[in-house]
Amino acid sequence: MTTQAQLDDRYGRTRDPRRRRIAWVAVIAAAALLVGWFGWNTVATEMDAVGVDGHGFTVVDERSVEVSFQFTAPAGRSVACAVQALSEDFGVVGWKIVQYEAADSRHQRHVETVPTVAEATTGLVESCWVT
Incomplete structure (x- = not known):
């Protein structure tokens, strides 16, 4: 009889901690870029305000x-x-x-x-x- 752990291992459904860390780093980097873009856009708009x-x-x-x-x-x-x-x-x-x-x-x-x-x-x- 095959156990759930054996099936997960066979079909690649195991949790890899490195993958999770890479996903969090990508999310944080995307958020930082988005905040930076909004910040620069605000500063550039206000510099030319009349x-x-x-x-x-x-x-x-x-x-x-x-x-x-x-x-x-x-x-x-x-x-x-x-x-x-x-x-x-x-x-x-x-x-x-x-x-x-x-x-x-x-x-x-x-x-x-x-x-x-x-x-x-x-x-x-x-x-x-x-x-």
Whole structure:
């Protein structure tokens, strides 16, 4: 009669402690690589982050709006901003992409005039990004 231990040995179902150790090392290495990748991705994204604060707007006439804002960006990097004007029902009536050269200061304040196709009731910065 054949025992369970003999069948396990015959068909390769015995537990090898080295195999188990290698599997744990592989799992730990994969987890470390995944954590490292997420960490680097977070750092790389934050290095190029641009924060924008709108300070206000002035409706100059029915064909233009002045938008006042400041942004915080990495020093020494050029930045582009999308400035827009909206109508009473929040439709976009003016849009302008403005590019700023690299500066030594992280904080920059600007006032931009946005031409419009109809009378605007507000002006704001849609977003800014590092170029």
